[in-house]
Amino acid sequence: MKPINWLILFTISTMMFISCRKFLDQDPDSQATDQTTWKSEGDANSSVAACYSLLRSALNASITHYAYGDLPSDEFNSEFVSGGSNDSYKNVASMKWEGSIPPANSYVELLKLRVYSNFYTTIAQANRCLHFLEPMPATVFAGNDAAAQQAKKNQYIGEAYFVRAFAYFYMARVWGDVPLVTNYYPDVATAPQVARSPQKEILAQCIADLAQAKKYLPWKDDNNPDKIVRGDKGNAFALMAHVYAWSSNYDSCRMACDSVINSGSYSLVPASDYLSIYKGQSPEGIFEISNNQLKESLVAAQSIAGQTLAAPYISNITTPLWQLNGGVVNNLFYDTTDLRFKKSFVTIATGTSSFISCIKYSNIQYIDPSKQPQFTVAQNNIVIFRLADIKLLKAEAMAAGTNTDFGGALAIVNEIRARAGLTTPLTGITGRPLLDTITAERGRELFLEGHRFYDLVRLARNTGTVKFPFMTAGEFTAGKYYWPLDPSLFLTNSKLLQTPFWQGKLK
Structure with a gap:
């Protein structure tokens, strides 16, 4: 079946059964169809909530967020990276992304990381929401008057635009050119095969979607228990800033950053409480993937915590599966009085050796104290955007844009x-x-938060300095930093072409 077709089928059949958080906990209706579910605000809420649930699945599968954004960077020592099937994570770390994997072995992490199916499932659901939300009467939404009811309806529409933009931007950074699908197809038999669109068009669609999202979404409501983990105006501007930075449109990036910073909705967490950021929904958080509630948290072994922590944080692990590059950590944190280093890193001795471990994701809970090693969960949100990130992104824009302000950029770094x-x-x-200097500061501030790989890509574009341990300057110019598509995708979509650098390298 065509990939778009089966993704739509999968989305429709599963959306009512997916639960991550209170706002996702809807009573499933086994007879629900598009003809019966778009009648009330509850229908709209559960359908939009499914977008976040599917996005959560996309970023958690194969530890996706960190496998893309951190593992192939200089943060890790690939010689001491293990875990996954067929040495998947070692191959990710050393940028050996071309390994041959039979399509039947769909459990292999490297194959799953080369397949964008989870992101298109999310996009299909967002397209579905946009298609059915628009004709719904505003009168079925909560509000004291017609204007309030329309605003509530628009908020759900804005969330769908935000999620679609986020998924497309995420894929654009990973694969470059990807198929662009913005229509909802009620009949899967009529859904077309779609070729990859140029990344420039994908990013333009992201900006267009975000223009709609920020028009419809309110600013963060601190009284809302779902703040930060659902779309609002602040995370729409934050995403817009990152889209512009990736596009090298730094003047627009700077303005988007200012919209976030000047909103007054966010504040830097005191250094004394630094690790609270990763438990989730701190005053600094802008957008996060919700994993911190017990019912939504991950089994530790299947999370970033299980890859980077060891005893005493996880009692049955003696050395991390993904070991940090101690030299890079020491170079970044050359000043050991840095409270980020003191709060977020520990040195653990095992026999005659020792290693540095990052403990940002050490919010571990033992479900059954009598069987601790077998029943541990990690309760840390995936922090996508936070205020320090946006401030430092503004500094980058001030240093790299057409209207440079070196003094202002350095002032932000010093802040x-x-x-x-x-x-x-x-x-x-x-x-x-x-x-x-700004990239190094982002490396210190955002270590192991899914930013480092993309930060080093932008640094190489802006300065010509390539700091990847497994990619030469020539390979960078040839586009090695964009992932290949798994060959299994070509079996269902004849219009796809392989990512240019990887053509002829995968079978």
Whole structure:
């Protein structure tokens, strides 16, 4: 079956049964169809909630968010990366993304990371929501008057636009060109096969979707228990800033960053409470994938915690499956008084050796104390965007845009450093060295948060400095940093072409 077709079928058949969080806990109706479910606000809410649930599945499967954004960067020592089937994670870390895997072995993590199906399932659900929400009468939505009811309806529409933009942007950073599908197909037999669209068109669609989202969405409501884990105006602007940065449109990126920073909706968490960021929904958080509730949290072994932690944080693991590159950690945190280093890293000795471990994701709970190793869950949200990220992205835009402001960019870097207890300001840095300084500060601030790989890509584009351990400057220019498509995708879509760098390398 065509990939778009079966994704739509999968979405429709599963959306009512997916649960991540209170706002996703809807009573399933086994007889629900598109002709019967779009009658009330409850129908709209459960359908939009399914978008987040599917997105959550996409970013948790195969530890996707960190496998794409951290593992192939310099944060890890690939010699000491293990786990997964067929050495999947070691191959991800060393950028050996071309390994031959039979399509029947769909459990292999490397194959799953080369397949974008989970993201298109999310997009299909967003398209479905946009198609059916628009004709719903505003009168079925809560509100004291017609304007309030229309605003509530528009909020759900805005959320669907936001999720679709997020999924497309995520895929664009991973694969570059991807198929662009914005229509809902009620009859799967009529859904067309779609070729890959140029990344420029994908990113333009993201901006168009976000223009609609920010028009319809309110700012964060601190009284809402689902703040930060659902779309609002702040995370729409934050996503827009990242889309513009990836597009090298730094002047627009700067304005989007200002919209977030000047909104007054977010504040930096004190360094003394730094690890609270990763438990989720801190004052600094802008958009997160909800994993911190017991019913939605991951079995530790299947999460980033299970890959990067060891005893005493997870009692049955003596050394992490993914070991950090101690040299890179020490170079980034050359000033060991940095409170981010003191709060987020520990050195653990095992016999005659020792290793550095990042403990950002150490919110571990033992479900059955009598069987601790077998029943551990990790209760940390995936922090996608937070205020420090957006501030430092603005600094990058000020240093790389057409209207440079080196002094202003450095002032932001010093603000973030001061929060970390580094009170001696950096001075006199301009041009390319400043971009390198900003990237290094992002490396310290956002270590193991899914940003490092993309930050190093932008640094290489802006300065020509390639800092990837398994990619030369020539390979970077040829586009090695974009992932290949798994050959299994070509079996169901004859219009697909392989990512240019990887053509002829996968069978």
